[in-house]
Amino acid sequence: MTTSKNTDPFAQIVSQNPRMQEVIEKAKKFALLDAPLLIQGETGTGKEVIAKACHDFSERRDHTFLAVNCAGIPGEDAETEMFGRRNKDGEFIGFFEYADGGTVLLDGVEELPLTLQAKLLRFLSDGTFRRVGEEEEHYANVRVICTAQQPLQHYVEQGKMRNDLFHRLNVLSLTLPLLRERQEDIALLSHQFIQEISEKLGIFPPHLDEHLLRYLQDYPWPGNLRELYNALYRACSLCQNNRLKIEDLGLAPQNSHGQETASFIDEFITEGSTLDEMVGRFEAAVLHKFYAKYPSSRKLATRLGVSHTAIANKLRQYGIGKS
Known part of the structure; x- marks a missing residue:
């Protein structure tokens, strides 16, 4: 399906979240370029949706968009699949040649064998390649978009990603936020998904009440957007009297203890903080709490199982106790 130049393919990506809105604005700018694009984010965050929107927003919109699951390419045939x-x-014909003029999405690029990563690097440099079994060089005009579930540097450190390919890809990059970091988008996304699902099922869109919406907003969503869509699909399929029910979502029971722990940890985290700074704030909070009950450095040291000198230094460091 082609997209009209007057249509904004990013309009389908609804969000009121500042981080996600920033991602969308960057994606629109990157879409107009031909350099490789890297999209990073956990499973289910919408990497392929962003990649397709970039293609549809570009001058390549009338040509092929081909999504390739790198983990699913047989190792012995990987080079043939890619270059023919x-x-x-x-x-x-390999998939780069097949998509000439369009866009190829390499989903899970870190899954490519290291030998094939070297050949991909050469292709990214000038668009030329050789088919397996021949010496003649071919050229394909393809925009390459890559996705990864974790920052590529992580795979470099593991030895799964070539360092030179990492630097080639890590120029135009987008990192998608987790769904649980986009709580203000849960209602928007839920209504959008319910509308889409209802059209597929041929039913009238069921009612989403405030109680169920709060449940959706409080759920941690480890599977992100994909998990939300699948849960709503199940609930819409089972709904009666045009009302969605929590039990029909099929989600695992929420761990209130885990949520309390996450909320507790959030108290010590601020934007840009280092690990040492966050640990320091936690340590100071612990010392403040116990010093109120043990207002003596010796008693406090005994209670916490550390030396008197260490406690005295910590109290002085955080300005706790007598000045």
Whole structure:
């Protein structure tokens, strides 16, 4: 399906979250370029949706958009799948050549074998490649978009990603926020998904009441947008009397203790803080609490199981106790 130049494909990506809105604005700018684009984010955060919107927003919109699951490419045939092959049995076109003029999405680029990463790096440099079994060079005009679930540097450190390919890809990059970091978007997304699901099921959109909406907003969503969509699909399929029910979502029971722990940790986290700074704030809070009950450095040291000198230094460091 082609997209009209007068249509904004990003309009379908609803968000009131500042971080997500910033991602969308960057994506619109990056969409107009031909350099490789890297989209990072946990599973289910919408990486392929952003990639497709970038394609539809670009001048390549009338050409092929091909999504390739790198983990699903058979190792022995990976180079053939990517660049094609010529032998006595004939000619096989690889996916880059097939998508000439369009966009190729390499989903899970870190899953490519290191040997193939070297060949991908060369292709990204000038668009040229050789089919397996022949010496002739070919050219394909393709925009390459890559996705990864974790920052690529992580895979470099693990030895799964070439350092030179990492630097080639880590120029135009987007990092998608988790759904639980976009709580203000839960209602918007839920209504959007319910509308889409209802059209697929041929039913009237069921009612989403405030109680169920609060439940959705409080749920941690480890599977992000995909998990929200699937839960609502299940609930819409089972709904009666045009009302959605929590039990029909099929979600695991929420761990209130885990939520309290996360909320507790959030008290010590601020934007841009280092680990040492956050640990320091937690340590100071503990010392303040116990010093109220043990207002003596020796008693406090005994209670916390550390030396008197260490406690005295900590109290002095955080300005706790007598000045």
